[in-house]
Amino acid sequence: MMLYWIARRVSLPLVFTSLLLPGFASAEPAKNPDKRWAAIVGAGPGFSNRRNELTQYRLAISxxxxxxxxxxxxxxxxxxxxTSYFEWRSSLDDGDPSVSKRGEDLVHGMSLSPVWRLEYLPQWEVPIFPYFEFxxxxxxxxxxxxxxxxTNHTTLGCxxxxxxxxxxxxxxxxxxxxxxxxxxxxYSNAGTCSENSGVNFFELRLHYNF
Structure with missing residues (x-):
């Protein structure tokens, strides 16, 4: 929830700024191409306070x-x-008596996300171009x-x-x-539904720009 609280308050002003002031956008250096597509694959482990032992798999395009x-x-x-298609797969054994039987061990999902990227264009000769995203x-x-x-399954609410x-x-x-x-x-519903357990993931992605 803290991540959502911070990101929501930073991202909304940027959304309105980008919509209202597009004329202030300036051209990037030649080594920093823009207006490109990216094909993305990703995977990584997930966790919550109820120990779901999840793995997330993702296909995306941006x-x-x-x-x-x-x-x-x-x-x-x-x-x-x-925009992304993703799956959450649980590795829990159905035969384990400590595992809740009320939840699902496979979840499919779709997402749509605006992304803000802070890029660094280095002066060194090595062709590496780091960035930070949220x-x-x-x-x-x-x-x-x-x-x-x-005993109780993880309930995301909606x-x-x-x-x-x-x-x-x-x-x-x-x-x-x-x-x-x-x-x-x-992932959480920010209190918009009656339940809001939330789940977290670390994800590693490989992307190809074209």
């Missing part, structure tokens, strides 16, 4: 948006939009109850969930075709 700000010669803020998006999951190792994340990553190569990003992610 597109750079036209709104960007060159803060200095080396630092640029960029925006993009990402996002507050919306997602839909097929199951709101997930198996757990405690099918709609916020997808909050922060990440560190880098593009590689002179044309910046490939990249790797690691994320800390949080």
């Amino acid at each position: 597109k750079d948006l036209p709104w960007q700000w060159s803060l200095t010669e080396k630092w640029t803020v960029k925006t993009r939009l990402e 996002s507050v998006g919306a997602s839909y999951i097929t199951e709101s109850n997930i198996v757990s190792r405690k 099918h709609f969930q916020f997808e909050d994340r922060i990440g560190l990553g880098s593009d590689f190569g002179s044309e910046r075709r490939w990249g790797v990003t690691t994320y800390a992610m949080h």
Whole structure:
């Protein structure tokens, strides 16, 4: 919830700024291409206070948006939009008596997320281009109850969930075709439903820019 609280208050002013002041967006240096697509695959472990022993798998595609700000010669803020399909799989054994039988061990989901990226354009010769990202998006999951190792299953409350994340990553190569990003992610409904257990993930992603 703390991640959601911080990201929501930072992201909303940026949304309105990007919509109302697109004329202030400035061109990026030649080595920092924009308006490209990215194909993304990712996976990583998940956890909650009820020990779900989850793994998340993701397929995604994203597109750079036209709104960007060159803060200095080396630092640029960029925006993009990402849509994803993901699965949460539990490794809990159905035969274990400590596992709740009321939840599901496989959850499918879709998400749509605006992303803000702070990029660094280094002066060194090595073709590595690091960045920091954060996002507050919306997602839909097929199951709101997930198996757990405690008597009560993890209850996310409803099918709609916020997808909050922060990440560190880098593009590689002179044309910046490939990249790797690691994320800390949080899913919850922010109190919009009667139950709101929430789940968290660490995710490693590989993306290809085209």
